[in-house]
Amino acid sequence: MDSPTRRPRTRIQQEKRELILEAALEVFSANGFRGATVDQIADAAGMSKPNLLYYFRSKEDIHVTLMQRLLDTWLAPLRELDDIGDPMTELRSYIRRKLEMARDFPRESRLFANEILQGAPRVMPMLEGELKALVDDKVEVIKGWMRAGKIARTDPYHLIFSIWATTQHYADFDVQVRAVLGPDRGADGRFEDAARFLEELYLHGLRPVR
Amino acid sequence: MDSPTRRPRTRIQQEKRELILEAALEVFSANGFRGATVDQIADAAGMSKPNLLYYFRSKEDIHVTLMQRLLDTWLAPLRELDDIGDPMTELRSYIRRKLEMARDFPRESRLFANEILQGAPRVMPMLEGELKALVDDKVEVIKGWMRAGKIARTDPYHLIFSIWATTQHYADFDVQVRAVLGPDRGADGRFEDAARFLEELYLHGLRPVR
DNA sequence: CTAACGTTTGTCCAATCGGTCAAAATTTGC
DNA sequence: GCAAATTTTGACCGATTGGACAAACGTTAG
Numbered sequence: 001m002d003s004p005t006r007r008p009r010t011r012i013q014q015e016k017r018e019l020i021l022e023a024a025l026e027v028f029s030a031n032g033f034r035g036a037t038v039d040q041i042a043d044a045a046g047m048s049k050p051n052l053l054y055y056f057r058s059k060e061d062i063h064v065t066l067m068q069r070l071l072d073t074w075l076a077p078l079r080e081l082d083d084i085g086d087p088m089t090e091l092r093s094y095i096r097r098k099l100e101m102a103r104d105f106p107r108e109s110r111l112f113a114n115e116i117l118q119g120a121p122r123v124m125p126m127l128e129g130e131l132k133a134l135v136d137d138k139v140e141v142i143k144g145w146m147r148a149g150k151i152a153r154t155d156p157y158h159l160i161f162s163i164w165a166t167t168q169h170y171a172d173f174d175v176q177v178r179a180v181l182g183p184d185r186g187a188d189g190r191f192e193d194a195a196r197f198l199e200e201l202y203l204h205g206l207r208p209v210r
Numbered sequence: 211m212d213s214p215t216r217r218p219r220t221r222i223q224q225e226k227r228e229l230i231l232e233a234a235l236e237v238f239s240a241n242g243f244r245g246a247t248v249d250q251i252a253d254a255a256g257m258s259k260p261n262l263l264y265y266f267r268s269k270e271d272i273h274v275t276l277m278q279r280l281l282d283t284w285l286a287p288l289r290e291l292d293d294i295g296d297p298m299t300e301l302r303s304y305i306r307r308k309l310e311m312a313r314d315f316p317r318e319s320r321l322f323a324n325e326i327l328q329g330a331p332r333v334m335p336m337l338e339g340e341l342k343a344l345v346d347d348k349v350e351v352i353k354g355w356m357r358a359g360k361i362a363r364t365d366p367y368h369l370i371f372s373i374w375a376t377t378q379h380y381a382d383f384d385v386q387v388r389a390v391l392g393p394d395r396g397a398d399g400r401f402e403d404a405a406r407f408l409e410e411l412y413l414h415g416l417r418p419v420r
Numbered sequence: 421c422t423a424a425c426g427t428t429t430g431t432c433c434a435a436t437c438g439g440t441c442a443a444a445a446t447t448t449g450c
Numbered sequence: 451g452c453a454a455a456t457t458t459t460g461a462c463c464g465a466t467t468g469g470a471c472a473a474a475c476g477t478t479a480g
Contacts, residue, residue: 124385
């Protein structure tokens, strides 16, 4: 009675679903939702298309499952932003963590970017619910820091947006970054430079230090 | 002999090609290249599909034409970044101009983001040629400012990347920004807040002013 | 062994895709 | 006004798409 697309029961279902999601991440992030085909995903997962559709009801089913899991890990760094500890240090390590995620999980970043670019047709509820709630929460923390004079008084929402933008840029616009920088400096070097720059930017901006 | 897809000769060809490009911008930016259909574009342009294909050889032909035009206007603000005038003022107005473009031409921004996200399959040569050359040029200008002690010594490439990222974010991730901020503040208010925040960030970072 | 259950595949289908083509409708040059 | 050139359209095509389905295959418990 229970279809495998409900709740995985056997070990093999658990494994195959993971395999499919990994393959789908690869294909979706590289081609977008409409650009990806079920055949491509099935190929990448090493199985036939009907077999894949035995584990997931539809192409969209794969995508929403992927997005649901993604958002959790994607927001983890922001969740860790905590009131304990020095504000400036907290923010710096948040930026570093986000930059590390752009380096280590570029496919996840691009998958998310693709979805938002298309108007978030499949994750809008999550944005207005889970995401907004978390951001609102952290904005209060940041406001506290500002009131205490620990960091400059500025717009906390746009502060968070700017951190998202600058860090995810290195995953989403990777080919552009590479095209501009040339092949001289490898991926590690690029992220090292980016980390150093962002630290300086968020610390004291562009005003010359004397 | 000359097909209209070569060089527009008549007034009507000029007009219809413009009409198609405008419609294609709308459709491509909202759905990506593979997500957009020729029928959609033809519909948006108020003509039949075969008629559209009389003015452009193919779907890809429309896209490359669009991208070629786009890159020029897209890079205009950076071209204006000049050695004359106060460096800090120059950078501030570059940021402002880029932010205004994100506000006034979000479709162009999303079209570009879509293309880069997919690995820039149709504009890679432009990135490695035109774009890289321009950035290299402006990086030298910025380095001069740093040597003169006018702005802080930091990585000029990543400075430019960060400006691109923070400004275009408001076009590319618009739905997310709106979802997080809620409906309270209109589009004008959002961009006002963003402009103020970015000015403060690039001026003195997050260090509290006392 | 065998019945029940879970897994895999080959085949097929309707819908949609980008693009062609010949013919009709319209505009233009003289 | 009329012939030539340009513009527009309906009908059509092969390829690809997401998905359905029944039959075959494998596995496991009794």
